[in-house]
Amino acid sequence: MSQEIFEQRLNEAADRVTVALDALLPRAEGPEAQLNSAMRYAALGPGKRLRPFLTMELGNLINADERGLLRAACAVECIHAYSLIHDDLPCMDDDDMRRGRPTVHKAYDEATAVLAGDALQAMAFEILAHPDTHGRGAIRARLVEKLARASGAAGMVGGQMIDILGERETLDISVVTRMHRMKTGALINFAAEAAVALKDVEDHIRRALEGFAHDLGLAYQITDDLLDATGDEEEAGKAVGKDAGQGKATFVTILGVEGARDRSRHLAAQAKEHLEPFGSRANLLMDAVDFVLARRA
């Protein structure tokens, strides 16, 4: 499949998630309207919706229920959106632009940004726990538990903590890898965990999906490091060159540009191997790997 057709499919999936999120998010009404408005600004704005796409496609691969997948996709996007709001805060990465628009604390203010992130996090778990997600409560509870672990101290938030501490001290490759597995990998892993939570599959199928998500997650983050080191600010829609400016250890500072490219290519090939048993049904996910490596933003 050409990369162009892939992007069209990715955009279609993104639109479905945006429409579903629009219906799930609270209207900007009442005395707290500013909060709801900021939540909508962050969650409905431009974005690739890669995590939702992976959740839905990995689920389709094993014929998991579509409605449950769409709701899990919305939940993971709420978590992702909240994490970007908080990461952009002045006390964190201090970014003014995100996806070519002012960040939430610039478009609104810092207090509203903190609160909008907090409320989006709660929203993610509310979506998963709601009976519409799946008829069986045990499956809804498992989705909540998996997303809470992926996004909490042992996952995304813990990874962000290591990332920030890395500005003060030099991290070695094992800690940088751990950091990325937690910061970005855990949420991409959730895409696979959600798919197999929504559909009983044999162990080797589960391992294939989780292996794919694991390798893709790390490849994604290495590409992020490469973009920051070599990318174009206008194309990226955000500031680049920040890692080096802050003296942060990244895959690029540790492995060099070529070493990092090699590593990401190796991981990409490995990710694809996990899906070989699915044959041509996995073509779209194979293309997703190429897309992640080739992306410019």
Add this chain to the structure above:
Amino acid sequence: MSQEIFEQRLNEAADRVTVALDALLPRAEGPEAQLNSAMRYAALGPGKRLRPFLTMELGNLINADERGLLRAACAVECIHAYSLIHDDLPCMDDDDMRRGRPTVHKAYDEATAVLAGDALQAMAFEILAHPDTHGRGAIRARLVEKLARASGAAGMVGGQMIDILGERETLDISVVTRMHRMKTGALINFAAEAAVALKDVEDHIRRALEGFAHDLGLAYQITDDLLDATGDEEEAGKAVGKDAGQGKATFVTILGVEGARDRSRHLAAQAKEHLEPFGSRANLLMDAVDFVLARRA
């Protein structure tokens, strides 16, 4: 029961929750240790643990399972602790002291405070969703849904947004009441919702518990406003007189000190009436109402 004996019982409950939370929270280990340390500082530090106490006592009143109650109590305390961390941030209420100790962003730094709050929120839902909370997944999912609603945009976070906006414009009594129902009331309501989620009861019992929590929650917040207007900084363990200094509308600025006292006494009487059908078994909760009104911190 004397107020002294009540406080002893409250402290015993607080100790049980602190011990349980200590076991549930991640150890301060690994490269992200600073995050886990800040989570523990916030969640295990001094505090009345009123929300956990109410959760457990309302549950005991209807013979709900003790382990489930304790875990629900831990979850609501995680949410409460995270909300205090974020409320204290410089961009929010900008408080340096809390319960007589430096606030998290003072003891650590702002970035760590944002992240510790985020991770404690995820932790709350992880605790509820875990199979240890209840054998039935549907009940775990319901607990998650109730806590997510109570703490999100339609509850605690939405109330905090209104509170902040109230510093810029004068709110009338209906908006101040709505703000408090959301900001403080929703989480106290969760104590009753958790109890009845963990134990099937008749509708009139459920309404009695929820009515009690509703009235107590508002009485609690009015007392808070009174403490800020008339309290002693050393006793309160935090800054007082901030509301008036910021020109904020509170029950005290709208109703006056005596009017606010009358309102809280009226709500307290109403809260107790809800529990009359339970006779002497509700004595401890009746005492909790008096405690809330008489508290100095």
